Amino acid sequence: MFRGLWRSVGFLFGCALFFGTLLLALLAPAFMTLDVGRRVGLAYMPPSREHWLGTDHLGLDMLSLLVLGLRSSLYVGLLAGSVATVVGTLIGVYGGYKGGLLDDVLTVLTNLFLVIPTLIVLILLSGSLEEGRSLTLIALLIGSTTWTWSARAVRAQSSSLRARDHVALARINGYGTLHIVLLHILPYLLSYIFMVFILQTASGILTEASISMLGLGPYDSISLGTILNEAIRNEALGDGAWWAFVPATVLVTVIAFSLYIINTAMESVFNPRLRK
Amino acid sequence: MLQNHPTLKHVFGRAGWYFITFLVAITINFFLPRLGDSSPVDLIMARAGSNLDAATAREQEETYLLEFGLVQTDPSGKILRDSAGKPLRTSLLAQFGRYLELSLRGDLGTSILQYPRRVGDIISAALPWTLALQLPTIVLGWIVGNLLGALAAYRGGVIDRVLYPIALLTSAVPAFCVGILLVYVFGIQLEWLPAVGGYDEGMLPEASWSFIASASYYYVLPFTSIFVIVVGHQAIGMRSMCIYELGTDYVKYAKLLGMNERRIVLYMFRNAMLPQLTGLALALGAMVGGALVAEMIFSYPGLGMAILTAIQGNDYPLITGCTLLITATVLVANFAVDILIGLLDPRIRSGRPSAGPTGGDTSQPGAATGADAPLMAVR
Numbered sequence: 043m044f045r046g047l048w049r050s051v052g053f054l055f056g057c058a059l060f061f062g063t064l065l066l067a068l069l070a071p072a073f074m075t076l077d078v079g080r081r082v083g084l085a086y087m088p089p090s091r092e093h094w095l096g097t098d099h100l101g102l103d104m105l106s107l108l109v110l111g112l113r114s115s116l117y118v119g120l121l122a123g124s125v126a127t128v129v130g131t132l133i134g135v136y137g138g139y140k141g142g143l144l145d146d147v148l149t150v151l152t153n154l155f156l157v158i159p160t161l162i163v164l165i166l167l168s169g170s171l172e173e174g175r176s177l178t179l180i181a182l183l184i185g186s187t188t189w190t191w192s193a194r195a196v197r198a199q200s201s202s203l204r205a206r207d208h209v210a211l212a213r214i215n216g217y218g219t220l221h222i223v224l225l226h227i228l229p230y231l232l233s234y235i236f237m238v239f240i241l242q243t244a245s246g247i248l249t250e251a252s253i254s255m256l257g258l259g260p261y262d263s264i265s266l267g268t269i270l271n272e273a274i275r276n277e278a279l280g281d282g283a284w285w286a287f288v289p290a291t292v293l294v295t296v297i298a299f300s301l302y303i304i305n306t307a308m309e310s311v312f313n314p315r316l317r318k
Numbered sequence: 319m320l321q322n323h324p325t326l327k328h329v330f331g332r333a334g335w336y337f338i339t340f341l342v343a344i345t346i347n348f349f350l351p352r353l354g355d356s357s358p359v360d361l362i363m364a365r366a367g368s369n370l371d372a373a374t375a376r377e378q379e380e381t382y383l384l385e386f387g388l389v390q391t392d393p394s395g396k397i398l399r400d401s402a403g404k405p406l407r408t409s410l411l412a413q414f415g416r417y418l419e420l421s422l423r424g425d426l427g428t429s430i431l432q433y434p435r436r437v438g439d440i441i442s443a444a445l446p447w448t449l450a451l452q453l454p455t456i457v458l459g460w461i462v463g464n465l466l467g468a469l470a471a472y473r474g475g476v477i478d479r480v481l482y483p484i485a486l487l488t489s490a491v492p493a494f495c496v497g498i499l500l501v502y503v504f505g506i507q508l509e510w511l512p513a514v515g516g517y518d519e520g521m522l523p524e525a526s527w528s529f530i531a532s533a534s535y536y537y538v539l540p541f542t543s544i545f546v547i548v549v550g551h552q553a554i555g556m557r558s559m560c561i562y563e564l565g566t567d568y569v570k571y572a573k574l575l576g577m578n579e580r581r582i583v584l585y586m587f588r589n590a591m592l593p594q595l596t597g598l599a600l601a602l603g604a605m606v607g608g609a610l611v612a613e614m615i616f617s618y619p620g621l622g623m624a625i626l627t628a629i630q631g632n633d634y635p636l637i638t639g640c641t642l643l644i645t646a647t648v649l650v651a652n653f654a655v656d657i658l659i660g661l662l663d664p665r666i667r668s669g670r671p672s673a674g675p676t677g678g679d680t681s682q683p684g685a686a687t688g689a690d691a692p693l694m695a696v697r
Contacts, residue, residue, distance in 0.1 A: 154338075154339050157339055158343050159644060159645060162641045165625070165629065165637065166350035170350060255494060256610060258629060270494070270498070274614070279498070279506060288498075292495075295491050298490050299487060299490040302486070302489070303490070
């Protein structure tokens, strides 16, 4: 099954792109000094030999800002993606396998919160959390509003597994729920859950960027979204200071695009009916 | 009686379900912004208060307290006071009751930032811009995207190899990134099109030809930024739906029978369309919300700008007014498509009673179309 993945051009390309940005975020501090604490020049200085991406509206080094922003955006995405996937998987697997009253309640709740737009809930929440809006809190909030989608997707899969023969055999043999879920249901869902995780991570990064652009970003960190927000608020577009927003835009796009094609490639490998 | 009318039963069931969802949404809408402890009256007073003497300030404050329903009144509308002469504050629950009553009557309250303008007036000035920008763009993009997707799947070959990667790219690019790049390249570098605003600055919105001409000129860039994404998104969904349908037994059987090619395509298209309708619901639902960021970049005078200025100025009545409207739109769009799908697909209206508001999973091959859901939410 996994051999198919390594032969898929889309998967390899997506992985190369994503791990490229990940390496950039992790390794850049080892090769350069990140300095965003002081002004290194005038406002919106174009790229030069000392400052590869010029300066922002305050005269801070754009490249350092960008690397820090990339780190926070990836952090938010991975954290929000993990929360949404873990919570969604727990609820989805339990509900799908067990059924019963608790499952009904959970399904109703899931469907309820599925139609209420995530962005709206986040805007409302962010407003009242004015002072304490840290990067981690934002990631947790995003995760706790997007789990509904993973729960629904995983539940559908696990309830179809429930009717399989090997699960019935395990039940007849007297194994407990935990044993069956861990050994006979989850392994079949792993590739699917991984795909959910990838999409939730991409969505987490985009959501953070969106709310930061609206001016509701973290107060304690620089993210790609806050860089864009500052650039737009401070007339970078009108001043033609492309270095203040094009690199951040491209980075967000590259991350979202790479995760998206990884997901699409996995889907066509694992679901042969979608292949021609 | 309803047992004999599955369609009616379906409609009523869904209507009840959406009503409950709306109640939950309106509750969230009221309580979430009030988790913090800032009161609108304190905000207005902080804005205006410093140059007033104490007596006028107190009088002002009491007018505002009354206006926002924060103090208890007797039936004649006079403020009730405690023994020290201080106004009695209403409980949060009583405020919620008043809020529910007013909202259901369509009264969204008073803006803080643009006091004394009504929230309803601000929204109804902004809403037409958002609708005019989003509705045609999404519907047109949906049609074009589905046609291209079906074409790519059915014809394959060069068309597919060119269309598919392009669609993948445009559907994965966040809306605001397309917006920023378009503004920069066409609006500022090349100066082909106006970069920001909804119409010429020297004009006032009116029903004249010159105004319409100006507005359509400003329409091009925001339209393109949303259109490209919708087309990409829908084309990919439709393409995988069609490929899935091509592999089904009924298509193979029809081909074996030597059925007319065009007829097979027609059957296939009909079946592949169903999940795409859900996609349309999601897109229309995300419409007003998705406008936020796009409108911010283009400084388009719609709801997005209204909510943005509201957020920057802590204008809670305006924020909650906008979010309530957006939530209601999303619910109505979902409801409409639910009903439509129920009418078109007998499996859904007769089947699973407690399936969620966005319809059953019956017609989805794996994660082919549902998988895009979290990404849709952002746009």
